[in-house]
Amino acid sequence: MKEQARLTALSETKLLDTDPDPRFDRLTRLAANSLETEIALVSLIDADRQWFKSCYGLGTKETSRDIAFCEYAIRANEIMVVLDAAKDVRFADNPLVVGEPFIRFYAGAPLITRDGHALGTLCVIDPKPRESFDETDRQILRDLAAGVMVEIEADARKRQVHDLSVINRELEHRMGNMYAHVTSLISLLDKSEVEHGQFVRRLREKINTLAETQSMLSRNNWQSVSIRELAIKSLQPFEPEPDNPLIAIQDQDDFHITARAAFAMSLLLNELGTNSVKHGALGSTGGRAAFGWTQGDLMQFNWQEKLIAPREAREPGSGFGSLILKRIVPKTFGGQAVFDIQPEGFNYSVTALPDRVRMLSER
Template sequence: MAQGPRAHIDATASPESEGRTLANLGGQNPAQKEEQRLATLREYRLLDTEPEQAFDRVTELVADLFDVPIALVSLLDDCRQWFKSAYGLDVRETPRNISFCQFVIADEQPMTVTDVLGDPRFRDNPLVTGDPFIRFYAGVPLRAYNGTVLGTLCIIDRKQRPTLDTRELERLEHFAAIIMAEADLRRIGAERDEARRTLERALDFSGIATWRYDARAGAIHLQGAAAEQWGADYESALATVEGFFDRIHPDDRGPVRVALEDSVANGTPYSTEYRITHPERGVRWIAVRGDWDVQSNDAMLTGVSIDITEQKSRQENANLLMRELHHRMRNLFATVSAIISLTRHSANDVDDYVERISNRLDALNRAQNVLLGANFMTGSMHALMREVEAAFPRIRWTGPDLLLPENALVAMALLFNELATNAVKHGALTSADGLVEVSWTQDGAETEPRLFHLTWAETGGAVSVTPPERTSFGTLLIERSVRNNLGGTIERRWEPTGLVVDIALPARWREA
């Protein structure tokens, strides 16, 4: 039998080759090699596709050139032989175990069988004993980009024929190469389309829009998250550069126009941030970056745009917080300075001065702990009372949790500190059995004027409680906290059971 350009199997092949699976090349066992082959076959996305002229023309030409009634482009799946193109045959597939091309794939070489009836591998094959009554077969491998054999290009005759000579086998292999070149074009195209779809999905998920600006035509083309950024009507509204400027916030149009014109005039990168008026979402901030993509004589400004509204909002909030923190720190330092100055005049000696300053700074620290545990601007009444209770364990409290602004929280902290300190030195907390009960309520919205009521009631002190002979700085601090800082009133009663303090403030605080 004539040999092709490379070794090929003929009708006298040894019985050991029957049913042989893929050759064990490259260190892979047959199962691994077959798994790789099937994976490669799936990459081409050819199985079960409709007939295509590009393949049908080749099989028709091959059948005419070799003067055979049947020419096939056969792909071998895991359980079937499927025909991408079948000239002279009406079926689209046959079982794999009766296919001729399984032997070509197993040995990765061309195979010619001049008389199948004389070959024990094929003489009882249903394709030989029945339609299409194969008597002659010649097939060459269809090799993928990675060398894997996916199937065959084969010619079939219903009569015995002489073997193909070297020239004929080379021609058949050339046609097989043409088929695989066409298949590779489709594979690469499908991979490109899939990569494009993946990129578009990624852009959608990331909130990034891509754009191209044709400066000569004044046309803009957007993709990705364009609808989310610019509005559902972006294709028509932003088709031209003037439509683009119409959507920009009026206060930002001038600087954006200057930046774009400068980029066009000088061929420099384009980078800016501006506000747009989104038809569904209102004013939004957009950041854009672009550069020139030069192709032949055409230059396109190509780039991306990102919605940075949330970042701008966070930045503005951070700036606002820093300004608020600066304001609060100035207030805090002013309060500390006043406490230090006024305490100096009321202290009996250095030790007394240090103790009083330390107690009042502790009160300020309690207020700051509550503010730090929240948002710097408001603090919980319950959180403050827990701080007070930790410092003075025999204080009990009850009332609704309210959100106090920073100035009110500091004033309340100083108020409770002065009352508790006086109770320790002169009131109920001088005795181990002494107790302080703090309770508060807030009028409903229908009450006018709406007030916050707080009662401080001491019981069980070791000494009888009487009004002080002189007004101390602590008392002045309490008065200042209630009347000046909180805008309320305070009444003190020296009952037989102990001191009772009633405080009324405007009810300006909402519940936590």
């Protein structure tokens, strides 16, 4: 588990297989010059390789992990020094000792994150063995390794700031439609002169509807939602018996609608369902309703209700619900709404411009 956490921390640095960086190159050059070695490396220990973010005095970019001196250094979690690899039983037969670059002297300081994960090392290497590597030398290597970690952590902070900025912009974009609709709802409800309790109840009802749409959009990466899925979810609360549905929802020619259109559509369906339960087919014995759509240069969405026992025809009112059906939805869709109220049923349709409703990839 510790190794997996370490590899995760390494992956999160986004350093593996990236281009040379002068910030790290300056530090390896300084390490080699200060400690008088031919080679200095920023070595990152991946799952099965060691990869060099910075190479001073070495032409290769990576080696197998199983021959890496730095593998031992990250286990030690402190500076590891090998004065003469040819005389060290761990490394005497190592391909990097018996062959290029003929390592004899090695000193590596682990690159340790704030969470304690050793990502790799800053190491210095020389083909000549040494008699000693004293505390002053160790402190120089330790300080330079700390400089490497400063650069790595600076990159992480920059990414966090960038990611938060991106997230903020995305949330503003994705939530903006919902906030705009809520603001419009509050404004329209206020103008409809309902009493306070009803105001709060209707507003809560509509915000819950928008929240359900928000949830559906989030499952689709906030891009779009299926018109059929949206209709099923929005109209489900108005089905008195789920096993015996009274609302027929078109199951052919499904397509995805934009987030903005989805919010308007969910308000539309909620209002139609509410009205039908109070005054129409869904509130009467044997009544049925249907929702569908047609596509073309001008799209159209249709709601139809049929009653078994005719009722007195009621003209659409001027309250808040009617404002949604007459103004909010048509304005959002760039179309027009038509009401047809008869004793035996009720039909409502609204047209829409495709570029106001459909996802761009489906137009």
